[in-house]
Amino acid sequence: xxxxxxxxxxxxxxxxxxxxxxxxxxxxxxxxxxxxxxxxxxxxxxxxxxxxxxxxxxxxxxxxxxxxxxxxxxxxxxxxxxxxxxxxxxxxxxxxxxxxxxxxxxxxxxxxxxxxxxxxxxxxxxxxxxxxxxxxxxxxxxxxxxxxxxxxxxxxxxxxxxxxxxxxxxxxxxxxxxxxxxxxxxxxxxxxxxxxxxxxxxxxxxxxxxxxxxxxxxxxxxxxxxxxxxxxxxxxxxxxxxxxxxxxxxxxxxxxxxxxxxxxxxxxxxxxxxxxxxxxxxxxxxxxxxxxxxxxxxxxxxxxxxxxxxxxxxxxxxxxxxxxxxxxxxxxxxxxxxxxxxxxxxxxxxxxxxxxxxxxxxxxxxxxxxxxxxxxxxxxxxxxxxxxxxxxxxxxxxxxxxxxxxxxxxxxxxxxxxxxxxxxxxxxxxxxxxxxxxxxxxxxxxxxxxxxxxxxxxxxxxxxxxxxxxxxxxxxxxxxxxxxxxxxxxxxxxxxxxxxxxxxxxx
RNA sequence: GAGGCCGUAGCUCAGCUGGUAGAGCAACAGACUUUUAAUCUGUUGGUCCUGGGUUCGAUCCCCAGCGGCCUCACCA
Numbered sequence: 001x002x003x004x005x006x007x008x009x010x011x012x013x014x015x016x017x018x019x020x021x022x023x024x025x026x027x028x029x030x031x032x033x034x035x036x037x038x039x040x041x042x043x044x045x046x047x048x049x050x051x052x053x054x055x056x057x058x059x060x061x062x063x064x065x066x067x068x069x070x071x072x073x074x075x076x077x078x079x080x081x082x083x084x085x086x087x088x089x090x091x092x093x094x095x096x097x098x099x100x101x102x103x104x105x106x107x108x109x110x111x112x113x114x115x116x117x118x119x120x121x122x123x124x125x126x127x128x129x130x131x132x133x134x135x136x137x138x139x140x141x142x143x144x145x146x147x148x149x150x151x152x153x154x155x156x157x158x159x160x161x162x163x164x165x166x167x168x169x170x171x172x173x174x175x176x177x178x179x180x181x182x183x184x185x186x187x188x189x190x191x192x193x194x195x196x197x198x199x200x201x202x203x204x205x206x207x208x209x210x211x212x213x214x215x216x217x218x219x220x221x222x223x224x225x226x227x228x229x230x231x232x233x234x235x236x237x238x239x240x241x242x243x244x245x246x247x248x249x250x251x252x253x254x255x256x257x258x259x260x261x262x263x264x265x266x267x268x269x270x271x272x273x274x275x276x277x278x279x280x281x282x283x284x285x286x287x288x289x290x291x292x293x294x295x296x297x298x299x300x301x302x303x304x305x306x307x308x309x310x311x312x313x314x315x316x317x318x319x320x321x322x323x324x325x326x327x328x329x330x331x332x333x334x335x336x337x338x339x340x341x342x343x344x345x346x347x348x349x350x351x352x353x354x355x356x357x358x359x360x361x362x363x364x365x366x367x368x369x370x371x372x373x374x375x376x377x378x379x380x381x382x383x384x385x386x387x388x389x390x391x392x393x394x395x396x397x398x399x400x401x402x403x404x405x406x407x408x409x410x411x412x413x414x415x416x417x418x419x420x421x422x423x424x425x426x427x428x429x430x431x432x433x434x435x436x437x438x439x440x441x442x443x444x445x446x447x448x449x450x451x452x453x454x455x456x457x458x459x460x461x462x463x464x465x466x467x468x469x470x471x472x473x474x475x476x477x478x479x480x481x482x483x484x485x486x487x488x489x490x491x492x493x494x495x496x497x498x499x500x501x502x503x504x505x506x507x
Numbered sequence: 508g509a510g511g512c513c514g515u516a517g518c519u520c521a522g523c524u525g526g527u528a529g530a531g532c533a534a535c536a537g538a539c540u541u542u543u544a545a546u547c548u549g550u551u552g553g554u555c556c557u558g559g560g561u562u563c564g565a566u567c568c569c570c571a572g573c574g575g576c577c578u579c580a581c582c583a
Contacts, residue, residue: 006517006552007534049541063544070540087540103533116541140518140532142544147518149575161518203583224583250582251508388583406583416583466583481576492574 003136011135017100018130025133030108032056037079042113043121051112055123057082058108058131060160061101063141071098072122075109078166084109085122094128103141104134152489165484171293172473172485175286176243179263179469182282188239188265193228195221195245201448202226202391206249208258221247226391226464227451229266230420233462234454241265243469254481255412258490261469266420270463272403275417276380279407279465280314283378283414283472287312290476305410306480310376316407317379321364324381328368333360333385334400357387373411380405390430392418409475417465424455 002008018025039055047053059075059082069088074081086098090111101107111125139145144161151158151165158165180190198217200207202224210219225242232240245259252258267274284301291301291312301312325333331342336356343359346366372379382405386394389402403419421427431447473485483489 008517010534063542065542065545066539067542067545068539070542072542072545074543083543085541089540116543118541118543120541120543122541137517137533140544142532143519145518146520147514147575149514150518152575205582226583248582251580253579253581254577256582391583404583413583494574 005136007137008135011102011133011137014100014102015133015135018097018133021097021100023097023130025130027106027129027131030058030129030131033058033108035079036075036077036082039113039123040080040082040121043115047114049114049116051114051122051124053113054110055113056108056110057084057123059106060134060138061103061105061107062138064101064103066099071101073101073109075107076160078170080163083116083120083122084111084125084128085116086125086128090124090126091128097130098128101130102134104136104138105130106132106134148483149491152483152491153494155487168473168477168479168485169487171290171477175290175473175476176469178286178289179243179282182285183239183241183265186239186278188241188267189237191229191232191237191240191242192244193222193225193232193242195247197222199448200224201451203246203248208247208249223248224466225262225264226466227448229264230459230462230464231451231454233266233268234457234459238268238460239266252490254483255471255474257470257482257486260482260486263467263469264465266462266464268460268462271419271461272382272405272417272463275463275465276318276382276405278463279415279417279467280316280378280380282467283316283407283409284312284314286472286476303476304478305475306478308376308410310378310410310475312378317375317377319379319381320383321381321385322383322401324368324371325360325364328371329363339363355387357385360385361388369408370411372408375408378407378409378414380407389418391421391427393421393423412471412475413468414471414475415465415467417463420459420462420464422455422459422461424452427455428452 015025033056036057036059039057042053042055043051057075057077059077061073062076062081063072063074065072071086073084073086075084086109088095091098107128107130109123109125109128111123111127113121114124115121139157139161145151145154145157151162159169183190196210196212196219198219200220200223202222203226205223207220207223210221211217212219223246225244225246229240229242241263242265243261243263246262247259248256249258250256265278267278287303288301291303294303296302299313302309303312304310322333325331329342331338333339339356339359343363346363372381383395383401384392384404384406386392386400386402389404392402392404395401395403405415405417406413407415407417421430431452435447470482470485473479474482477485479485
């Protein structure tokens with residue numbers, strides 16, 4: 001049984017009626033189509049009721065009003081919706097087929113673009129055909145699909161029935177194209193580095209483990225492309241970027257999906273300041289395009305996000321890590337004993353065994369980071385404690401600080417950038433001390449000898465930047481859950497229907 | 508991993524101090540040549556998430572499980 005849906009049989013009967021009329025219900029190629037939006041644009045002031053220009057469109061039947069010898073159908077394609085009028089008078093011999101069309105079917109229509117008595121732009125069909133018979137019905141034609149679980153599990157229904165969802169993913173695609181074109185204009189080249197790695201590095205995150213049969217080795221899904229992209233700097237690719245998936249075996253919530261898309265880029269001879277300029281320009285540019293798309297005019301770029309409105313007009317705010325720390329923890333970050341006392345006071349466990357910078361990081365996360373969601377502008381936080389950033393160059397004149405910033409928008413970490421560390425000896429020692437002090441899953445990075453070797457050959461001074469693409473899309477499309485900007489977010493597998501044989505082999 | 512909320516027809520949702528369920532849309536039969544979520548007449552459709560318990564009786568109360576959402580924890 002293909003489907004136990006209660007309407008499947010009725011629709012299958014309808015399919016047989018099409019066959020009886022000599023029509024292949026799973027159609028074929030259709031030439032000369034235009035989009036519904038383009039067809040609509042053929043209707044201008046002065047166009048007569050019955051129309052002047054010819055158009056041919058195809059799409060899914062979303063609404064159908066059968067008034068006897070006249071049928072109004074609203075089709076939807078990726079450009080939007082358009083009304084088709086089918087009359088017995090114009091279609092004569094094809095009328096039996098017109099009466100067979102039903103909601104959810106995919107069909108094409110050709111005719112002149114006119115309008116109805118009430119002014120609705122309408123193609124008065126003189127020819128049409130079934131492109132694909134739908135054997136299952138669409139969700140409620142008015143309410144769409146609201147069940148969040150079904151929206152994620154059956155995204156095709158969400159896209160077909162909920163125009164806002166389609167719009168979000170169209171925006172996503174457009175924004176990623178913008179990012180590529182922005183970087184190409186700045187002479188970056190796009191590369192792809194391994195997603196399956198024998199040693200996961202570049203970020204302190206739990207990896208997924210998998211296995212290669214022929215080589216009989218375990219492999220990790222990457223948590224970051226960083227160490228490979230830097231090898232490319234050593235090789236002479238001076239400006240590289242990758243937009244691709246990272247995989248982190250951690251919790252799932254509104255801001256985290258186990259696989260997520262990162263933009264990571266490296267620019268030789270640049271530094272943290274260069275990355276800040278690039279980030280600010282890129283994010284402000286994208287926000288401006290989105291604001292224009294939604295009809296905003298003028299120089300200010302303000303986009304809604306949940307309950308608040310974020311102003312993306314450059315320059316963004318800039319605040320030193322230590323400044324936020326002093327304000328919210330109430331202690332000078334450089335005063336190690338005061339930091340330890342503060343950690344103890346705020347009940348952080350095992351204060352004794354931890355590195356002082358780890359304590360600083362924890363205090364910051366608990367006390368300072370929450371305040372970042374109060375800002376209605378993007379804010380760069382810079383000058384991080386060096387111990388939290390093993391792949392980052394120290395600040396000239398203050399080795400306790402690292403040349404790093406994070407960009408926070410609406411309290412979300414959106415971007416992370418560094419002046420990259422390129423001293424192989426410092427790198428080696430940092431790796432070593434990180435591995436010695438902490439359990440594996442907490443270590444900031446694992447020892448990667450080949451990476452150290454690469455640095456020995458010389459990596460140019462560089463700035464590096466990572467931007468969480470999903471989060472960026474969330475902010476710009478006003479989506480408060482990452483699952484609304486990831487087409488197929490990870491869910492627990494749906495329970496297997498009882499009728500299925502649980503021992504059936506998986507293809 | 509912890510807490511809160513939720514799960515009723517294909518979809519969107521009502522309902523009940525405990526007495527085995529309703530509406531709209533969709534579907535089916537019919538009417539209709541200018542509709543706009545078309546309208547009108549008639550009809551079909553339910554493991555009230557699953558399994559226990561309490562009770563004369565559970566969709567409703569209790570416990571456990573499954574799934575989802577939210578908050579927190581985890582988290583370059």
